Amino acid sequence: MTAPGIDDAVAQPVRYIERTHAWYAALGFDKPYRYASFADVPFTPLHKLLADSRVALLTTAAPFRADKGAQGAGAPYNAAAKFYSVYSLDSRLEHNLRVSHVAIARAHISDDSGTWFPLPALRRAWQRGRIGQIAPRVLGVPTNRSQRHTQDVDAAEVLQRCRADAVDAAILVPNCPVCHQTMSLVARQLEAAGIATVVMGAAKDIVERVGVPRLLFSDVPLGNAAGLPHDRESQDFSLELALRLLEAAPAARTTVQSPLHWPGPAAWRDDYLNVSRLTAPQIERERTEFIEQARIARSLREA
Secondary structure (H helix, E strand, C coil): CCCCCECCCCCCCCCHHHHHHHHHHHCCCCCCCCCCCCCCCCCCCCCCCHHHCEEEEEECCEECCHHHCCCCCCCCCCHHHCCCCCEEEECCCCCCEECCCCCCCHHHCCCCHHHCCCHHHHHHHHHCCCCCEECCEEEECCCCCCHHHHHHHHHHHHHHHHHHCCCCEEEEECCCHHHHHHHHHHHHHHHHCCCEEEEEECCHHHHHHHCCCEEEECCCCCCCCCCCCCCHHHHHHHHHHHHHHHHHCCCCCEEEECCECCCCCHHHHHCCCCHHHCCHHHHHHHHHHHHHHHHHHHHHHHC
16 A cells, blocks of 8 residues: 655654643743653553454544534634533444544644544445454543543543443544543553554654553644545545554554655644744733633533
């Protein structure tokens, strides 16, 4: 298989931890968020042939709800669309999932959910006989800044549902920076319980800081780790790389970088939470908007 859009140039991945710390410091929040970090990483080899395995898909995308405001491509950050409990969807059905509820670069999100929700690509892999079965439920994982809550509540619930579905392996697709931490913590718990995992992510620094068994890193804007927009070949290619990593990773902390190249301007790396582009009035507006969105999110979480 050849990779569409291979980039011969070597570029440094975005340092999302540094970028988020600088952004919120500029907005006046002095205490930087402490991303999770572990020295030891659990590792479970795939205990069956992939063609005989039942594979689950985990996402941080949110189901579209018409009463929650703008949620389409390019929509502004929308805390009203957040969710705070693990949800399940029938993997045999079509689903309308969005990413307006998480902090990503809106300019680089299209209306093609295949870039963040690779269920169609997973179905095509199943039809080819590449995997044995798709788990009966897709699992939605909420993004909580509380690492304790993620581990003790959300990851524990995901594990319970994966066990109930007799899952052999799981593909986890995060979107925003904290989503990458969330999915990394979930992957660790699944792996410790004997379920092989692979994270398909775009925030390499965060996932590797937490420590996971397998990471397929795509050097693309957040929200596009499952392939390029409106490019079925790249989405199938990305999933195939993830499946190969499930099969072949020799040990924990195995990272494979996808050769896919973002088709837009190379300056996309400078777009996300870039303090240097803001004037003082813009910083104040961003601070006001952040406080309001945090209030909305808090009201949902406490409801």
